[in-house]
Amino acid sequence: MNLKVMKFGGTSLRSEATRKYVYRHILEYQKTHKIVLVVSAMGRYPDAYATDTLLSLGSEYLSKEEKARLVSMGEQLSTLKVCSELLDMGIHAHALSFFEAGIFSDDHYDYAKVLRLDGTKVKQALANYDVVVVGGFISMTPQGHITTLGRGGSDYSAVLFADMLDLKEVDIYTDVDGVYDNDPKLNSYAIKYDKLTYDEMLNMKSRVLHDRSVEYAKEHGIRIYLKGTFSGSQGTVIDA
Numbered sequence: 586m587n588l589k590v591m592k593f594g595g596t597s598l599r600s601e602a603t604r605k606y607v608y609r610h611i612l613e614y615q616k617t618h619k620i621v622l623v624v625s626a627m628g629r630y631p632d633a634y635a636t637d638t639l640l641s642l643g644s645e646y647l648s649k650e651e652k653a654r655l656v657s658m659g660e661q662l663s664t665l666k667v668c669s670e671l672l673d674m675g676i677h678a679h680a681l682s683f684f685e686a687g688i689f690s691d692d693h694y695d696y697a698k699v700l701r702l703d704g705t706k707v708k709q710a711l712a713n714y715d716v717v718v719v720g721g722f723i724s725m726t727p728q729g730h731i732t733t734l735g736r737g738g739s740d741y742s743a744v745l746f747a748d749m750l751d752l753k754e755v756d757i758y759t760d761v762d763g764v765y766d767n768d769p770k771l772n773s774y775a776i777k778y779d780k781l782t783y784d785e786m787l788n789m790k791s792r793v794l795h796d797r798s799v800e801y802a803k804e805h806g807i808r809i810y811l812k813g814t815f816s817g818s819q820g821t822v823i824d825a
């Protein structure tokens with residue numbers, strides 16, 4: 586059986602209606618692949634479980650460690666909600682906790698440096714389930730403290746999970762159907778790229794992909810397919 590890592594961002598997971606599009610992609614690949622499904626927190630502020638909404642619940646005086654714990658709830662909740670909906674659809678899915686995800690970092694709580702990947706639990710889950718749902722954005726110190734990979738860091742998580750599983754490609758889905766020369770939501774004349782090199786992508790300074798994901802993909806030769814959740818078009822390939 587083939588293996589695939591697919592990541593969906595908060596804008597794709599925001600509502601039941603948008604998640605229907607997410608599940609179409611899962612159903613398409615689930616026939617031929619086991620899937621590691623990387624999810625971000627659902628939606629954007631003021632959606633109830635979005636990262637900034639969760640942050641707004643906490644005092645500014647919370648420590649960075651406490652804030653990391655607070656925001657991580659968004660991704661933790663998302664894994665369980667998405668897993669529940671997949672199970673309700675009859676898909677043999679399982680949600681892993683951050684504790685099992687195997688991304689170990691230092692204690693830089695809001696922009697953690699990854700120290701080590703341990704794919705033991707993810708691989709065990711893949712042996713037993715068709716879709717393994719994991720939270721993006723979250724990592725953990727060797728002592729078991731929650732850390733985060735920086736805002737927008739679920740893209741980075743997706744590439745890390747691909748590397749953990751020795752895959753040389755990863756599919757990252759978002760609410761636009763590829764990388765454009767300008768933000769397509771702000772500029773209706775923006776032109777879509779079919780293909781970009783890692784360096785071209787990094788030089789664009791666009792927020793559509795987290796820089797850390799592109800830098801890591803470049804270092805490890807992992808091809809990124811940036812695709813649209815709500816579109817059937819081909820998207821943009823980022824590689825050497």
Ligand SMILES: Nc1ncnc2c1ncn2[C@@H]1O[C@H](COP(=O)(O)OP(=O)(O)O)[C@@H](O)[C@H]1O
Pocket residue numbers: 593594595596597625737758759760761763764765766767768769770771789791792793794
């Ligand atoms: N050059 C660009 N090409 C495509 N999208 C861009 C670009 N620059 C900015 N964006 C914005 O990036 C957004 C996707 O990133 P993000 O909001 O982080 O999505 P996600 O929830 O999937 O992580 C798009 O909605 C788009 O408005």
Ligand SMILES: N[C@@H](CC(=O)OP(=O)(O)O)C(=O)O
Pocket residue numbers: 593594595596625626636637659721722735736737738739740
């Ligand atoms: N939820 C986190 C991580 C992330 O990457 O989210 P998204 O994939 O929705 O951009 C954030 O908002 O920073």
